[in-house]
Amino acid sequence: MADTRDIEMTVNGESHAANVETRTSLGDFLRHGLGLTGTHMGCEHGVCGACTVMVDGEAVRSCLMLAVQANGHEVTTVEGLAEDDGTMSALQEAFWKHHGLQCGFCTPGMLTSLTAFLRDNPDPSERDVREAISGNICRCTGYQGIVDAALDVAKTMQKGS
Amino acid sequence: MAVRYLGAEVQRMEDPRLLTGHGRYVDDITMEGMLHAAFLRAPMAHAKIRSIDPSRALALPGVHRVITHADLGAKYSHRMNQLYPAPVIEQNKTQYPLAKDEVCYVGEAVAVVVADSRAIAEDALALIDVDYEALPAVVNIMTALEDDAPLAHADTTSNLMGKMRSSFGDIEDSFAKADHVFSAAFMQHRGGCHSMETRGVIARDDPWGDGLTLWTSAQSPYLIRRALATWLDESEERVRVIAPDVGGGFGPKAGFYPEEVAISLAARIMKRPVKWIEDRREHFISTTTQRDQHWDLEVACTAEGKILGLRGTVTHENGAYIPYGILLPNSSLTPLPGAYSIPAIDVGVDIIFTNTVPNSPVRGAGRPCGIYAVERMVQVVSRELGIDPAEVRRRNYVRADQMPYETGAKLRGGAPCIYDSGDYEALLEKVLDLSDYHSFKERQAAARAEGRYLGIGVSSCIEDTGMGPYEGTTVRVESSGKVAVRTGAASQGQGHQTMISMLVAENLGVKPEDILFESADTAKFSHGIGTIGSRVAANVGPSAHDAASQVREKALKLAAEVLEASEADLDIEDGVVRVNGAPDLSITLGELAVQLTPMSAMRVPTGFDPVLEATSFDGSSGSPIACGSNVAEVEVDPGTGEVKVLRYSVAHDCGVMINPMVVHGQIVGGVVHGIGNALFERMIYDDQGQPLTMNYGEYLLPLASEMPRVDVTHMETPSPLNSLGVKGAGEGGTIPAAAAVVAAIENALTEFGVEIDYYPVDPQYLTELIDAGSAQAAE
Amino acid sequence: MKPAPFTYHDPTTADEAVALLATHEDAKILAGGQSLMPMLNMRFVVPDDVIDLNRIDGIAGIRDAGESIEIGAMTRQRDLMRDDVIATKAPIIPAALHWVGHFQTRNRGTIGGSLCHLDPAAELPCLMALYDAELTVQGPDGARKIPFAEWPLAYMIPSIGPDELLTGVSVPHWGGNTGHGFVEFSRRHGDFAIVAAAALLTVDAGKITRAAISIGGADVRPIRLTEAETALVGATPDAGTFKAAAEIARGIEAMSDAYVSSAYRQRLAATLVERALAAAASNLNGSA
Structure with missing residues (x-):
C-alpha cells in the first residue's frame, strides 16, 4: 500500500486539500496534483532551480521538498506573482522589457527566486544579482537580460521608496 | 504609411x-486515460543481452506492460532510419528503438515500462531481470583504430565509420613555397544539449479517428513525422507531430529518437495515450551529445604571416550509432578557411565509433570546432612570428572587395561555399574599439604590477547560415x-x-x-x-x-x-x-x-x-554567411588555475536585423554557451564507457556568477541571397568563443610559455602547464 | 527520478524521533533535505522509512552562552547567516556560508544535516573542525557529547549510532584580538569546494598567540593543520610567516578522484591557507 497523507496548503492565496503519496515532491504535487504547471521540473536534484517556489515567502527548491512537508504552509508559484487582474509584477514586466527569457523554461524559477531576493535585498549590485541567480541555470539567455531586469526593478524600487 | x-x-x-x-510544454499536457512510461537502459557500455525477464515487474500493482524488442513483432523489428544518408557512411549503424540482442552504450533503451504513474514505472525498472554478457568497450578515439582495440559493435571488424575530406587548391605548392611551416595538435570537447526542458513525448493512437499523434519536445517535427511514418510503414497523413512550447533545443532535439518510436508503439499496444518525460539522468546518457574531436594540423605561411595553406587530420568521435549522418564532421570542415583567404586546404576526418551515446550537433554543430582550428593556427602564426594577433588577421581576411568569395570548400548539400557579403576587417576594427584592445597592454602591465595576470584573445569567424x-x-x-x-x-x-x-x-x-x-x-x-x-x-x-x-x-x-x-x-x-x-x-x-x-x-x-x-516558400537562394569578431579579456590566478572572463566583446554581422533585441539575446546566449565549452562543460567517461558526470554538480554548466557582461555591436551588411537581406544569428555567438577565451588565457600566461592543447581548460590542467613553464624558466 | 516508496514519519519531539529510529532499522533522517532529497530522487538511497525532523520543536535556534554559541541542529543555514550573535562572535560562519550552495538551498539546509552528511568538501564541517566544536547527540540512553575531532570516522561517516540524533552544536567563542579568513576554490559559485581553507588568528602585541587552520576537500574528512598552528604561535603575522604555513599545507595527505589529482589539491591547500591567514590578519577586530 502506498503511504499517503491528507494535507492542506495555501497556494497563491487559495487553500487546497488533497491526499498525497508521501514520496511525491512539492513540485510534482503543484504540477500534477493542482494543475499549476508553471512550476517546471528541470533537474530534480536541486541544482537547476527551475522548480523554485516560495514557501512562507522563502524561495526553495520544490524538487527537494516533499508535498507533505508543505502541509499547513503557504506556497507561492509563478502563477501567483501577477496581480489578481492579470497585471504582471514589476519583475515580470522587466523580464519582458529586457528580453530576460527565451524558451521560458527556467523563467518561473528565476522569477520566484528574484522576487524573494529583491524583497530582502532592495539595492543589490550586479555581482549580488549574479550570485543570487547562480542557483538558477538558464541555457538560452546568457543571463544578461535577467540581470538587467533585476537591476532595473531594484532601481525603480529605490526611486519609489 | x-x-x-x-x-x-x-x-x-x-x-x-x-x-x-x-506556457504549454509537453509535460504540461495531460489527457484522459493517459499512462506513464519509463525506460530500462543499458547499465554497461557494451554487452550482449542473453535474456530479459519482466515477470517481477509485471507483478507490481499499477504496472500495465513491459515492452521489449521481442514484444514488437516482425513488423516492427527493424533498426531506426538513417536521417541523412551519405556515400561516406561505410557502416550505417543505427539502433533499434529497443535493443535487440546487443547494447552499445550506457543508456541505450532496452525496455519500456508502462504504468499508472511515472513513480510506479520507475519502481518496476528495478524488477526487470536482464542477463547481460559484458563485452569490451572502446572509448578512446585516439586508440580506437589500433589492431587490438575493442570493437564498438560485435559484428564489425573496425571502429572506422567512414572518412571524409575537404581539399582544394594546390596544397603541395603552398607548403613548398612557404617561408614557415608550423604545426599544432589539440583536442576539442563540446558537451551536451542541456536544454532546461528535457526531452519528452506523448503519443496517442486513434486508428478510427485522428491516427497517431505525437507531442514531442523537438526542433524538427516534420522530420519526425516522415521518419516515424516511414519506420511504421504508414502514410504521413496518418501521423501528426506537434512540437508545443519547447524549453530549449540547441541541436540534440533536432533528430529522431528511439523513444519517439517506442512511445508511439506503447500507445498503440495499450490503446491509451502514453507519456514519457526524460529525467535529467536519462538526459545525460540518452540525449545525443557532441564530445571529442582531435585535430592535428600544419599551417604554411610567408614571413609576413600570410597563410598559404592548411593541412592535417581530424579524429572525430561519433558515439555508438550514426542516426544523423555526417552532419558534424561535415560542418566541421565546411568553415575551414574561416574568415581568411587561404588558397589551399587539405584536411581529412576519420569518423570513429565508440561505446558512448551517439553524437549530434550542439549549438553551431561542427562550426565551432572548425573555426577553433583555424583560429588556433592563426594564433600559432601570430605567436611564432611575433606579429600582433589582430594584425595577422588583417593580413589574411577575405576582403570586402573579394565578395562574393568562393572558398573552395563545399556546403553540406555539395554546393560551393561562397561568402556572400561582409567586411571582416571593418568588423575586427569595431570589436577592437569596443574592447579597448588598443589600451590593453597598459591594463595588462598595471595589473601585472599588482601580481595579477590579465590576457586578451581575439577570434574571428564566419558562419554558413540559412541552409x-x-x-x-x-x-x-x-x-x-x-x-x-x-x-x-x-x-x-x-x-x-x-x-x-x-x-x-x-x-x-x-x-x-x-x-x-x-x-x-x-x-x-x-x-x-x-x-x-x-x-x-x-x-x-x-x-x-x-x-x-x-x-x-x-x-x-x-x-x-x-x-x-x-x-x-x-x-x-x-x-x-x-x-x-x-x-x-x-x-x-x-x-x-x-x-x-x-x-x-x-x-x-x-x-x-x-x-x-x-x-x-520564398527563402534564401544560398547560404548567407554571417561573420563575427570577438575579444575576450581574462584574468588567470596562477595560485589556483582559475580563469575569470572579465570582459567579452562581440562585433557581429548577420545582415539586416529583423528584431535587434532578439538578435542580441541570441548572441549573448551563444557566447555564454561558447564560454561554457571553453572552460566548464565536460562529459567524462571512464575507460569502460561509464559516464562519470551525471548531474549538474559534476557537469558544469555556465552560471550567472562566472559569466561576464557581453558587449555587442553590429554591422548590417545585407545578404544578397534573400529578399530581406537577413542572415542567421543563432550560433554566431558560440562559434568563435572558445578560440577567443583560449587565446586570452595563453596571452595572460605568456611568461610561463603556456600553450593549450585541450578545452575545456580546467584549472588543474592550467596549473600543470604553469608549473611546467616555471620549471623550464628556472632551468 | 522519483523516490522509491517509503513510510513517512514526522515526529514532534526529539524523544519521539529517537524512538522511531530505535524501531525502524532502515530509516533515513530528513533534515533540510538538500542532500537527502536528491539521493532519494535518484534512488541512490532507498530507505524503508523517512523520519522528518522539521516538525520538532526545540532543536532549532541560536543562543549566546557567553563562552560558546549553542546552535540547534535544525537551525537553517539562512538563520546562521542572519543571526547577530554569530555575526559578532563567529563572523567566519556567515562568511563561509556565503559559499554554501545558493540562497534557495540555504533556506532549507540545516547545520545538523550538513554535519551528519559530512561531505569532506562542505564548509560547515570545515568550520566545526576549525573550532573543534562540541556536538550533542541524543540516543535511547540520553545525550552524549562528541568533540568534532572525533566526529568523522571515515569518508562521509560520522560517529553517530543508527538510533541516535544530532540535536545541537556548541561553538566556542574566541575572544581577544581575533581575525578570521575563509577562502575556497570551486569551479563555480555555490559548488562544493575542491579545497577550502579556514583560519582563526589571535594577535597580541604584534605576535600570534593562538591559531587554528582547517582544510576541507583535501582529504576524506576536514583536517586541522596542527603543525602550522604550532609554528604560528609566537610568530609575527606577516607574509613570510604565512608562506611558511602554506608550505606545511602543501605537504598534507590529499585524495585524488576522477576529476582532481592529489597534487592539485595539495597545491590548492598551500595557496588557500596562505590567503586565509592573510585574510585573518587583515580583519583582526580587537575584541571578538
Whole structure:
C-alpha cells in the first residue's frame, strides 16, 4: 500500500486539500496534483532551480521538498506573482522589457527566486544579482537580460521608496 | 504609411504567457486515460543481452506492460532510419528503438515500462531481470583504430565509420613555397544539449479517428513525422507531430529518437495515450551529445604571416550509432578557411565509433570546432612570428572587395561555399574599439604590477547560415479581420512568433496583436524542415514577408474594385484599407475576406481565387554567411588555475536585423554557451564507457556568477541571397568563443610559455602547464 | 527520478524521533533535505522509512552562552547567516556560508544535516573542525557529547549510532584580538569546494598567540593543520610567516578522484591557507 497523507496548503492565496503519496515532491504535487504547471521540473536534484517556489515567502527548491512537508504552509508559484487582474509584477514586466527569457523554461524559477531576493535585498549590485541567480541555470539567455531586469526593478524600487 | 516593424526592438509576443506560468510544454499536457512510461537502459557500455525477464515487474500493482524488442513483432523489428544518408557512411549503424540482442552504450533503451504513474514505472525498472554478457568497450578515439582495440559493435571488424575530406587548391605548392611551416595538435570537447526542458513525448493512437499523434519536445517535427511514418510503414497523413512550447533545443532535439518510436508503439499496444518525460539522468546518457574531436594540423605561411595553406587530420568521435549522418564532421570542415583567404586546404576526418551515446550537433554543430582550428593556427602564426594577433588577421581576411568569395570548400548539400557579403576587417576594427584592445597592454602591465595576470584573445569567424531548401508561411485573413499565420518551423525560444508577426504586420498593414500565430504542428502546415543551423530567419522570414505581400496585393486589388479607386491610391493600416485623400472611403480586411469566403449560393468576385490567403516558400537562394569578431579579456590566478572572463566583446554581422533585441539575446546566449565549452562543460567517461558526470554538480554548466557582461555591436551588411537581406544569428555567438577565451588565457600566461592543447581548460590542467613553464624558466 | 516508496514519519519531539529510529532499522533522517532529497530522487538511497525532523520543536535556534554559541541542529543555514550573535562572535560562519550552495538551498539546509552528511568538501564541517566544536547527540540512553575531532570516522561517516540524533552544536567563542579568513576554490559559485581553507588568528602585541587552520576537500574528512598552528604561535603575522604555513599545507595527505589529482589539491591547500591567514590578519577586530 502506498503511504499517503491528507494535507492542506495555501497556494497563491487559495487553500487546497488533497491526499498525497508521501514520496511525491512539492513540485510534482503543484504540477500534477493542482494543475499549476508553471512550476517546471528541470533537474530534480536541486541544482537547476527551475522548480523554485516560495514557501512562507522563502524561495526553495520544490524538487527537494516533499508535498507533505508543505502541509499547513503557504506556497507561492509563478502563477501567483501577477496581480489578481492579470497585471504582471514589476519583475515580470522587466523580464519582458529586457528580453530576460527565451524558451521560458527556467523563467518561473528565476522569477520566484528574484522576487524573494529583491524583497530582502532592495539595492543589490550586479555581482549580488549574479550570485543570487547562480542557483538558477538558464541555457538560452546568457543571463544578461535577467540581470538587467533585476537591476532595473531594484532601481525603480529605490526611486519609489 | 504602414508601421515599420523591421529593425524595431519589439518586445516579444510570446513572453506574457511564459512569464505568468502559462506556457504549454509537453509535460504540461495531460489527457484522459493517459499512462506513464519509463525506460530500462543499458547499465554497461557494451554487452550482449542473453535474456530479459519482466515477470517481477509485471507483478507490481499499477504496472500495465513491459515492452521489449521481442514484444514488437516482425513488423516492427527493424533498426531506426538513417536521417541523412551519405556515400561516406561505410557502416550505417543505427539502433533499434529497443535493443535487440546487443547494447552499445550506457543508456541505450532496452525496455519500456508502462504504468499508472511515472513513480510506479520507475519502481518496476528495478524488477526487470536482464542477463547481460559484458563485452569490451572502446572509448578512446585516439586508440580506437589500433589492431587490438575493442570493437564498438560485435559484428564489425573496425571502429572506422567512414572518412571524409575537404581539399582544394594546390596544397603541395603552398607548403613548398612557404617561408614557415608550423604545426599544432589539440583536442576539442563540446558537451551536451542541456536544454532546461528535457526531452519528452506523448503519443496517442486513434486508428478510427485522428491516427497517431505525437507531442514531442523537438526542433524538427516534420522530420519526425516522415521518419516515424516511414519506420511504421504508414502514410504521413496518418501521423501528426506537434512540437508545443519547447524549453530549449540547441541541436540534440533536432533528430529522431528511439523513444519517439517506442512511445508511439506503447500507445498503440495499450490503446491509451502514453507519456514519457526524460529525467535529467536519462538526459545525460540518452540525449545525443557532441564530445571529442582531435585535430592535428600544419599551417604554411610567408614571413609576413600570410597563410598559404592548411593541412592535417581530424579524429572525430561519433558515439555508438550514426542516426544523423555526417552532419558534424561535415560542418566541421565546411568553415575551414574561416574568415581568411587561404588558397589551399587539405584536411581529412576519420569518423570513429565508440561505446558512448551517439553524437549530434550542439549549438553551431561542427562550426565551432572548425573555426577553433583555424583560429588556433592563426594564433600559432601570430605567436611564432611575433606579429600582433589582430594584425595577422588583417593580413589574411577575405576582403570586402573579394565578395562574393568562393572558398573552395563545399556546403553540406555539395554546393560551393561562397561568402556572400561582409567586411571582416571593418568588423575586427569595431570589436577592437569596443574592447579597448588598443589600451590593453597598459591594463595588462598595471595589473601585472599588482601580481595579477590579465590576457586578451581575439577570434574571428564566419558562419554558413540559412541552409535551404525552404521554410514556408501561410497568411490568411479571417472574416473577423484577425490574421492566421502558420509556419512549419518550430521555436525553442528564438521568438519566431514575434519575428514573423512583425514581418506580416508590416507588409500586410495589420496590428501584431491581431495575428494568430501557430507553428510546428504538421496538421496545420504542409511541410517544414527544422530549426537548426541558424536557418529560420533567412528562410521563414522571406516567406512570411512574401506571403503577407501577396495577401496585401490581393486585398488591394479587391478593395480597388469595391471602393472604385485606383490601387495606387490605397493603403492598409491597422487592418483597414483606405483611399488616400478620402478618409471616409474604407473597407476592412475582414470585410474583404468575407467577400472571398462567401456563404452558399453567393459568388466569389470575378477574377479572384477564394479565400484571402497566400502561402509562400520564398527563402534564401544560398547560404548567407554571417561573420563575427570577438575579444575576450581574462584574468588567470596562477595560485589556483582559475580563469575569470572579465570582459567579452562581440562585433557581429548577420545582415539586416529583423528584431535587434532578439538578435542580441541570441548572441549573448551563444557566447555564454561558447564560454561554457571553453572552460566548464565536460562529459567524462571512464575507460569502460561509464559516464562519470551525471548531474549538474559534476557537469558544469555556465552560471550567472562566472559569466561576464557581453558587449555587442553590429554591422548590417545585407545578404544578397534573400529578399530581406537577413542572415542567421543563432550560433554566431558560440562559434568563435572558445578560440577567443583560449587565446586570452595563453596571452595572460605568456611568461610561463603556456600553450593549450585541450578545452575545456580546467584549472588543474592550467596549473600543470604553469608549473611546467616555471620549471623550464628556472632551468 | 522519483523516490522509491517509503513510510513517512514526522515526529514532534526529539524523544519521539529517537524512538522511531530505535524501531525502524532502515530509516533515513530528513533534515533540510538538500542532500537527502536528491539521493532519494535518484534512488541512490532507498530507505524503508523517512523520519522528518522539521516538525520538532526545540532543536532549532541560536543562543549566546557567553563562552560558546549553542546552535540547534535544525537551525537553517539562512538563520546562521542572519543571526547577530554569530555575526559578532563567529563572523567566519556567515562568511563561509556565503559559499554554501545558493540562497534557495540555504533556506532549507540545516547545520545538523550538513554535519551528519559530512561531505569532506562542505564548509560547515570545515568550520566545526576549525573550532573543534562540541556536538550533542541524543540516543535511547540520553545525550552524549562528541568533540568534532572525533566526529568523522571515515569518508562521509560520522560517529553517530543508527538510533541516535544530532540535536545541537556548541561553538566556542574566541575572544581577544581575533581575525578570521575563509577562502575556497570551486569551479563555480555555490559548488562544493575542491579545497577550502579556514583560519582563526589571535594577535597580541604584534605576535600570534593562538591559531587554528582547517582544510576541507583535501582529504576524506576536514583536517586541522596542527603543525602550522604550532609554528604560528609566537610568530609575527606577516607574509613570510604565512608562506611558511602554506608550505606545511602543501605537504598534507590529499585524495585524488576522477576529476582532481592529489597534487592539485595539495597545491590548492598551500595557496588557500596562505590567503586565509592573510585574510585573518587583515580583519583582526580587537575584541571578538
